[in-house]
Amino acid sequence: MSDSQFPSPEDFQDPLENYEPKTYEDPLEQALAEETVSAIRHEPYVRIPPDTPVQAAVEKLAGLHVACLLVEQEGKLVGVFSDRDVLSRVAEEYDQLKDQPVSEVMTNNPIYVYETDSPAAALAVMAVAGYRHVPVLNLDDQLVGIVSPQRVTAFLHRYFA
Amino acid sequence: MGLQENIQKEPVSQLALREPVTAERGTTLREAIAKMREKKLGCTVVVDPDRKPIGMFTESMLTQLLAQNAVSLDHPIEQHMAEQWPWVRLTDPIADVLEAMELKNVRFLCVVDQQDRLVGLTGQKGLMEYVADHFPGQVMVQRIGGKPYPQDREGA
Numbered sequence: 341m342s343d344s345q346f347p348s349p350e351d352f353q354d355p356l357e358n359y360e361p362k363t364y365e366d367p368l369e370q371a372l373a374e375e376t377v378s379a380i381r382h383e384p385y386v387r388i389p390p391d392t393p394v395q396a397a398v399e400k401l402a403g404l405h406v407a408c409l410l411v412e413q414e415g416k417l418v419g420v421f422s423d424r425d426v427l428s429r430v431a432e433e434y435d436q437l438k439d440q441p442v443s444e445v446m447t448n449n450p451i452y453v454y455e456t457d458s459p460a461a462a463l464a465v466m467a468v469a470g471y472r473h474v475p476v477l478n479l480d481d482q483l484v485g486i487v488s489p490q491r492v493t494a495f496l497h498r499y500f501a
Numbered sequence: 502m503g504l505q506e507n508i509q510k511e512p513v514s515q516l517a518l519r520e521p522v523t524a525e526r527g528t529t530l531r532e533a534i535a536k537m538r539e540k541k542l543g544c545t546v547v548v549d550p551d552r553k554p555i556g557m558f559t560e561s562m563l564t565q566l567l568a569q570n571a572v573s574l575d576h577p578i579e580q581h582m583a584e585q586w587p588w589v590r591l592t593d594p595i596a597d598v599l600e601a602m603e604l605k606n607v608r609f610l611c612v613v614d615q616q617d618r619l620v621g622l623t624g625q626k627g628l629m630e631y632v633a634d635h636f637p638g639q640v641m642v643q644r645i646g647g648k649p650y651p652q653d654r655e656g657a
Contacts, residue, residue, distance in 0.1 A: 366503045372639045395570075402568030407561060407608075423560040424543060426567065431534050432574070434567055451646040460636070464643035467633035472608075472625065489625035493603055496632065500505045500599075 368499040372460040377453050380462060380495045382476045382485025387412045390419065390443035394430060397421050397442040408473040410483055411446050417475050417483050419446035424472075452477050455484055459495065462487045504635050508595040516595060517630055518612055518621030521546045524558075524578050530566075531574040533558060544609045544622070547582050552618045554611045556582030561608075588613050591620060595631065598623055 364370035371379065386409050388397055397409060401423065411419040421442050429445040430437055437445060452475040453461045465474045466489060476485040522536045522545045533545040537560065547556035558578050566572040566581060587601045588611040601610055602625060609624040633640040 366505075366636075368504055369636050369639060372636055398564060399568045402565045423564050426564045427534065427543065427560040428538055431563055431567060432531070458639070458643070460639040461643045461645075463629060463633055464640050464645055466626070467629040467640060468643075469645050470626070489608070489629060490602070490606065492629065493599065493625070496599070497603065500508075 366499075368496065371495075371499060372463065373458055375459050376455060377457050377459060377462050377476055377487065378455045380459055380487050381491045382455075382487050385410055385483070385486040387483065388421070388442065389413060390446070391441045393438065394434075394440050394442055394445060395438035398426060398430065398434075398438070401426070407488070408486060409442075410475055410486060411442060412483055415482050417450065417452060417477065417481075419443065419448050420450045420473060420475065421446040422473060450475055453487070454479060459492075463492060466492065504632065507635065508599060508631075511595050512592050513589050513595055513598060513612055513623065514591040515631075516598070516623050516627045518623055518627065521611070521619060521622040523548050523552075523619065525550070526555075526577065526579050528578045529575050530558075530563075530572070530578055530581065533578050534563065534574065542622075545578065546611055546619055546622070547578055548619055554586065554588060554613065554617075554619050556584050557586040557609070557611070558582045559609065586611060589623070590615065595628075598628055602628065 386404060386406055388409050388411055390411050390413050400409060408420055408422040410417060411421055425445055425447055451465050451469055451471055455476050455478055462474050465471050472489055474487045475483060476487055478484050522540050522542050524533050524545050524547050537545055543560040545558045546554050549555050556579060558581060562581060587605050587607060589597050590613055598610055609622055611619055612621040612623055614620050
């Protein structure tokens with residue numbers, strides 16, 4: 341210890357010097373914890389404005405063979421429109437709804453993840469909250485993609501080689 | 502035991518199977534859709550009188566039909582179902598579910614017993630739940646939705 345009333349930098353004891361980083365037995369567990377959502381394929385994705393007619397949105401889902409469209413207004417995510425919305429809100433009244441804007445029947449305020457979140461966060465939205473498609477945003481809240489169960493499955497497969 | 506080893510060894514019966522929505526020939530699309538909505542499930546398995554699967558109708562098929570704009574919901578379901586659909590047995594390894602979903606690009610798989618009778622449904626959601634259960638320390642503790650950190654600094 342130096343004579344000064346304050347300890348010298350040489351006397352400083354790093355509280356983390358004995359810290360041992362967490363070790364993982366399973367490489368997938370490590371990836372779920374330490375990678376980011378960006379490690380899961382999240383492109384391509386399809387965006388539509390909220391005033392898109394329901395019929396055009398249904399045709400886009402069918403024509404592109406995708407299960408979910410991201411509804412975006414001025415760069416911000418405002419909803420999703422998926423096969424499940426077609427089943428739940430559209431199919432039985434299709435003739436009455438097909439000219440209405442998709443914002444009338446989409447799922448508002450979908451749960452999303454940030455691209456910097458861990459892959460485990462995307463998995464939690466699917467397995468715990470029960471949503472199959474998880475929009476991905478950057479930290480400026482701009483849409484950058486969507487994670488689907490197929491894409492998570494492909495991510496898992498990388499660790500099963 | 503690692504997840505890879507588990508999915509090779511553990512049988513499909515270890516997955517949380519879902520109660521399927523079923524229909525018989527002659528059921529209309531409208532009736533099937535109403536049941537799918539009620540059960541919050543994206544498919545109907547068409548079965549014969551012995552409960553053996555003979556076809557599948559999914560919500561993505563419904564989207565395709567609506568986009569063609571030429572379908573009546575009063576059509577019988579067998580006119581629009583897929584007759585070839587992958588299935589697994591209760592005793593098959595979970596790896597078979599993963600493989601079928603990836604190679605055949607399906608969301609749902611019929612689960613049948615040794616007599617080929619339908620006993621449940623599995624698929625993407627069941628598999629995600631299985632992985633989550635395997636790593637609860639990573640998955641079950643996640644914040645779901647919202648900002649990753651405060652936008653404004655606290656203090657001065």
